[in-house]
Amino acid sequence: MPYQDLSYWLSTVDEPLSPRPALPGDTDADVVIVGAGYTGLWTAYYLAEADPALRIVVLERQVAGFGASGRNGGWCSALLPTSLPALARRHGRDAAIAMQHAMHDTVREVGRVVAAEGIDCHWSYGGTVVLARSGPQVERARAAVAEAREFGFGPEDLALLGQDEAVARCAADGVRAATYTPHCAAVHPARLVRGLAHAVERRGVTIHERTPVTAIRPGAAVTPAGTVRAPVVVRATEGYTPELPGHRRAIAPVYSLMIATEPLPAATWERIGLAERETFSDHRHVIIYGQRTADDRLAFGGRGAPYHFGSRVRPGYDREPRVFAALRRTLGELFPVLGPDVPVTHTWGGPLGVARDWAASVGYHRGDGLAWAGGYVGDGVGTSNLAGRTLADLIRGEDSGLTRLPWVNHRSPRWEPEPLRWLAVNAGLKVMFAADEAESRTGRPSRRAAAFSRFLGH
Ligand SMILES: Cc1cc2nc3c(=O)[nH]c(=O)nc-3n(C[C@H](O)[C@H](O)[C@H](O)COP(=O)(O)OP(=O)(O)OC[C@H]3O[C@@H](n4cnc5c(N)ncnc54)[C@H](O)[C@@H]3O)c2cc1C
Numbered sequence: 129m130p131y132q133d134l135s136y137w138l139s140t141v142d143e144p145l146s147p148r149p150a151l152p153g154d155t156d157a158d159v160v161i162v163g164a165g166y167t168g169l170w171t172a173y174y175l176a177e178a179d180p181a182l183r184i185v186v187l188e189r190q191v192a193g194f195g196a197s198g199r200n201g202g203w204c205s206a207l208l209p210t211s212l213p214a215l216a217r218r219h220g221r222d223a224a225i226a227m228q229h230a231m232h233d234t235v236r237e238v239g240r241v242v243a244a245e246g247i248d249c250h251w252s253y254g255g256t257v258v259l260a261r262s263g264p265q266v267e268r269a270r271a272a273v274a275e276a277r278e279f280g281f282g283p284e285d286l287a288l289l290g291q292d293e294a295v296a297r298c299a300a301d302g303v304r305a306a307t308y309t310p311h312c313a314a315v316h317p318a319r320l321v322r323g324l325a326h327a328v329e330r331r332g333v334t335i336h337e338r339t340p341v342t343a344i345r346p347g348a349a350v351t352p353a354g355t356v357r358a359p360v361v362v363r364a365t366e367g368y369t370p371e372l373p374g375h376r377r378a379i380a381p382v383y384s385l386m387i388a389t390e391p392l393p394a395a396t397w398e399r400i401g402l403a404e405r406e407t408f409s410d411h412r413h414v415i416i417y418g419q420r421t422a423d424d425r426l427a428f429g430g431r432g433a434p435y436h437f438g439s440r441v442r443p444g445y446d447r448e449p450r451v452f453a454a455l456r457r458t459l460g461e462l463f464p465v466l467g468p469d470v471p472v473t474h475t476w477g478g479p480l481g482v483a484r485d486w487a488a489s490v491g492y493h494r495g496d497g498l499a500w501a502g503g504y505v506g507d508g509v510g511t512s513n514l515a516g517r518t519l520a521d522l523i524r525g526e527d528s529g530l531t532r533l534p535w536v537n538h539r540s541p542r543w544e545p546e547p548l549r550w551l552a553v554n555a556g557l558k559v560m561f562a563a564d565e566a567e568s569r570t571g572r573p574s575r576r577a578a579a580f581s582r583f584l585g586h
Pocket of ligand 1: 192193200201204339342478507
């Protein structure tokens with residue numbers, strides 16, 4: 129499939145997606161990074177900024193932005209896959225609070241670099257509104273705010289909106305209340321990742337595309353065209369990680385799928401709102417997410433595609449007609465103004481990476497020079513920037529506030545062997561769908577969903 133057909137976003141970057149030259153043969157570097165998504169490129173960016181003399185090589189199997197970074201919902205948020213209570217249970221309350229503050233700073237930092245590097249990624253710092261459209265969803269909205277308060281975060285970080293305030297931001301059908309955080313920007317994700325690739329090249333980093341890495345080992349990244357020998361090797365392959373030898377059970381690739389509408393007329397936007405291009409969702413169990421694009425479309429996505437046996441990642445898995453139809457139906461339910469035939473022009477998807485304990489992590493082992501970051505679940509747009517800054521400090525041996533954050537050198541357990549992994553991930557999905565369905569039928573919160581969340585350690 130041509131790269132521009134992989135997502136609405138990749139079809140609307142302002143450059144052709146012609147691959148950069150592949151690795152010509154064996155070479156030496158100071159740092160070799162595998163994967164040219166946000167994680168690999170942010171790491172290269174901060175390393176090159178801190179030490180312009182470093183010889184940094186990025187190896188990418190396809191082209192920069194081929195993976196989730198060129199296909200996502202474009203929420204540059206301060207969200208983490210692990211809740212504050214779960215982080216506090218594992219690492220202590222202060223560490224959890226420090227991590228959340230670091231994420232708030234991260235959204236500002238991405239905005240700073242986007243402006244400084246002139247990356248035209250339609251950055252709009254409009255925050256996120258998460259709607260509550262049923263009794264149980266209102267309860268969850270209240271609980272989310274109460275939890276934020278327990279950790280010392282005030283209304284300036286997360287506010288509970290009454291019905292009128294919520295509707296003023298996003299007039300979806302049946303809105304009763306909402307939570308609102310200012311800590312999120314809507315971005316054009318592919319323009320961000322492509323712009324980052326150019327920014328690192330301006331700083332002297334070499335990117336080789338169409339260069340698959342077949343093995344990572346201390347001191348080397350091996351490809352069919354040759355080996356890059358370097359004392360530091362960074363794995364930044366997220367949902368594709370299980371394909372690397374020795375990493376089959378490190379990450380489960382879970383698919384998220386999206387649709388985009390045609391540009392909607394001004395009159396429709398007057399009815400919907402999202403005037404500040406707030407990203408939006410609601411408090412249901414199976415995650416949905418949307419943004420108003422700079423060209424006035426709705427880009428809208430959700431989970432629900434099945435996990436594939438053996439952690440397989442295949443191009444066809446991005447296209448699940450059943451999930452696209454469900455997304456279209458859900459968008460129509462949220463915004464009846466779109467009419468019975470929601471005008472969808474694009475459908476796509478991609479794999480994201482889920483660690484067994486649902487915890488993102490970043491790490492570097494000085495002994496063997498191997499570094500990694502990932503397991504962001506659906507929250508990698510912002511988090512990968514924090515990962516890149518942290519890896520740059522770890523690799524350079526800088527003891528900073530970032531290197532003391534609780535996710536540093538956290539080792540998630542490995543996933544169960546198959547068929548247990550397949551059974552567990554897909555059963556979880558079923559529980560959450562059934563919980564949403566039961567809640568909208570009965571108006572009461574689902575106990576099974578709460579139990580499953582606890583099982584995940586949320
Ligand atoms: C549909 C969808 C919607 C999402 N929405 C959001 C959102 O709104 N907000 C948010 O925060 N997060 C979201 N996410 C998650 C987010 O996109 C990811 O967490 C983030 O892009 C991860 O970046 P990465 O660089 O770690 O991985 P990727 O972008 O997947 O990059 C990995 C790169 O490594 C390359 N690679 C893999 N294996 C090899 C190899 N062996 N050799 C060479 N190269 C290799 C791949 O080709 C790829 O380019 C979404 C994800 C999806 C799929």
